[in-house]
Amino acid sequence: MMKTVLVTGASSGFGKAICQKLIADGYKVIGSARRIEKLNEMAVQLGDNFLPLLLDVTKKDAVENLLIGIPTDFKPIDILINNAGLALGMEPAYEAHYDDWEMMVQTNIIGLMHITRTILPTMVERNCGYIINLGSTAGSYAYKGGNVYGATKAFVKQFSANLRTDLLGKKIRVTNIEPGLCGDTEFSNIRFHGDNKKAANVYQGVEYIKPEDIANTVSWLVNTPEHFNVNSIEIMPTAQASGGLAVVKD
Ligand code: NDP
Ligand code: 8X3
Incomplete structure (x- = not known):
C-alpha cells in the first residue's frame, strides 16, 4: 500500500522540493502551508496523489482538527515532515524586533509542537511512523544575528533527541536534518x-x-530500513565550515 506523507511548509523551498521528490518516489503527499494558491498550482503538476492543505501551524485549533479535513484515502499519515519555519531579522539581540522573535518562536517551536502532538499519537496507536524535523546548523553553531532563530533550532534538535527517547521500544523513527547555507x-x-x-x-x-539536495536526503531517509534510525544529519555546502571561536583584545 502507498504510504502517506504530511509535509508542512510545502508552498516553497525545501517543502515544495520534498513534495515533488516523494510524489515521484510513489508516495501520497499532503502538502500544507498558508498560501493555498501555491499548493493548488503544485497540485496541477503533481496529480491526484498530492493533496493541498491550508494550514497555519501557529493556529492550535486548526492543527488539532487537521485530521478531520483529510480524506480517508490520505490517512493514516505514515511520515510527518516538520519543515514549516522561518527566520526573521539578523540584527544583534539588543536591536532585534521583538515581534520577529515571537513569530519565530510561534512557528518554529510552538507550530512544530502543535503538529507533532496531533500526529504522533496516531503513529503510536499503529506502532509505526517516521517524523523528520528541519532543524539547522544554526541550532548548533552560534553566528552574529542568529540569536532567537538559532535558539528555536536548538529546540528542534533537543526535541528530536527527546522524542527518540520517549519512543524507545516503539517502531517510530525520528530524524533531525540540520542544513547549513x-x-x-x-x-x-x-x-x-x-x-x-x-x-x-x-x-x-x-x-x-x-x-533538491534536501529532498534527495529525505527520499534516502524514508527509504532506509525500519530498524535503522538516523538521529541527525548535518549538511553544509563544501564552501561552508565553522569559523572557530573569536577573541577581542584591547
Ligand atoms: P522557505 O521560506 O522557502 O519555505 C518556508 C515554508 O514554511 C513555506 O512553505 C511557508 O509557507 C511555510 N511557513 C512559514 N510559516 C508558516 C506557518 N505559520 N504555517 C505554515 N507554514 C508556514 O524556506 P526554506 O525552504 O529554506 O526553509 C524550510 C525549513 O528549513 C525552515 O524550517 C527553515 O528554518 C529550515 N532551514 C532552512 C535553511 C536555508 O538555508 N534555507 C537551512 C537550514 C534550515 P507559507 O508562507 O505559504 O505558509
Ligand atoms: C538556515 C541556515 O545559517 O542561515 O537555518 O541559519 S542559517
Missing part, C-alpha cells in the same frame, strides 16, 4: 522582510545547498 528558497527573502537584494547577497559567490 541553502539557496533557491524564500528563506532569506523572508528573513530580510522582502529586501530581495540583501537576500540575494547571502548566496553571492557561494555554491550553496539546493532544495
